[in-house]
Amino acid sequence: MKNALFGLLLALQFLTRIPIPIAVPWTPDTRRWAVRAYPLVGLLIGGVLVLLAFVMHDAPAPITALAILSVWVVLSGGLHLDGVMDIADALGSNQPLARRWEIMKDPQIGSFGMLALLFLLAWKGVLLWALLTYQAPLWWLLVVPALGRWAGVALLVLTPCAQPKGLAWSWQQSLSGQDVALALLPLALIALLAPPVVLIGLTVMVFVVLMRWFMLRLFNGINGDMVGATIEGGELWLLILVWSWWQFATVSPLGI
Template sequence: MNNIIGGLLLSFQLLTTLPIRKTVQWNKYSARWSVRFFPLAGILLGGLLAVQYWLLVHYTSVSALFLSLWLLFFPVLFSGGLHLDGWMDCSDAFFSYRDQKRRQEIMSDSRVGAFAVISVIFLLAFRFLFIYETIANGFHLVFLILIPFLSRSFMALLLMKGHLAKSSGMAAAFREHLQSRDTFFIIFILIAVLFSFIVSVREQLFSISLLGTSAFVCFIWSNLFYKKQFGGITGDTLGSFVEGVETWLWFTIWLLRYFGI
């Protein structure tokens, strides 16, 4: 039980800015349970987004513009910019057009390059557009929970199944302790949560199924892309994956509403 609680705390310490000051002992059990709790961190974020959105819509007169900006801003606040940092590092490395080894060195560099700034501006700008127009056309609160859940669940799977770019770093430290049963654990959670959403919100059956499929396609494509461009996954690529998937899923919802589905 101590290892399970330790894994939960470690997961929240890594993926959120929640003020958890307790020191967690690092071992194979706490590391394993930490990754298993990645989807829970996504559900927590999604739940907070849904509650805030509902309160703002029903008890304030704020505009759709403000709502969109808040839905864009709060996940960055919740994660402390961790995933955006990975997106920016990967952007600098990718657009350097160097070999894999040099790209890994660029990702490890703490300095921010021009391509990182340009890419993050367009990433957030397009996500804001998709959120704003989706809100304008109406959407179900379940999507606010589903998007961060899917991004962090498939991030856990990518950490488990992706090819490691190097034998050191955050990704390698977790991967050392992961087993096949952990993969099945995440898959079970994914299927169970998606099924519960479909049962609870049957009118959104197609949309929920499409979002799950889109996230899976991103997982497959990203695994191949990171292996080709960077030699495999690192902590930065995992963070980049979360940001990319969430933008893609908002784009998917935007397309559904654009075509009146």
């Protein structure tokens, strides 16, 4: 039980800017419990976003969408956005593999990285606006951050690292497919209350498969930046799917 609690605290330290003034042991057991708690941290973030959406339900949809997106970024500290920008710069350079890795390690952000950040946040904001305008049930706002973080866990566990060093490689040494499955447990109750969550979860698995193929083909493996980019990309993927599903649900003559 102690390792599980430490794992949750470790996940909070890695995934959020919530101050955790505790020195958490860095052991294989705490790392395993941390990745299992990734979706739980996502649910915590989603819970804050749902509360904000509820409090601002009388505000114009664009203002509420921007407020939700801002809090979303602040809670995560923009940690995963860095991975998106690094990958965009590396791919936009159109350079050989070795040079792409050098660009990813460069702390300076290039034009491709800035464009990727701009379009990612713009698309997230517009999709939030659309879903609020359609008055979609707020369970989606709870689930998206959780499943996005599960996608990061799945990629980390199921994809080899490009190099036998670094933080992602260090985590991998403690993990197995069992941890990927256990990480889904916090979402089980929500799936019972909102059955579409099951279908959306299956589409996330498709996204992870595509990301795995993409990273192996272009980089011969993953690193921590790619895990972060998968979380951000997974959230955008989910927002698009939820918007598409709600569009169909609102116009379907069957009312489903």
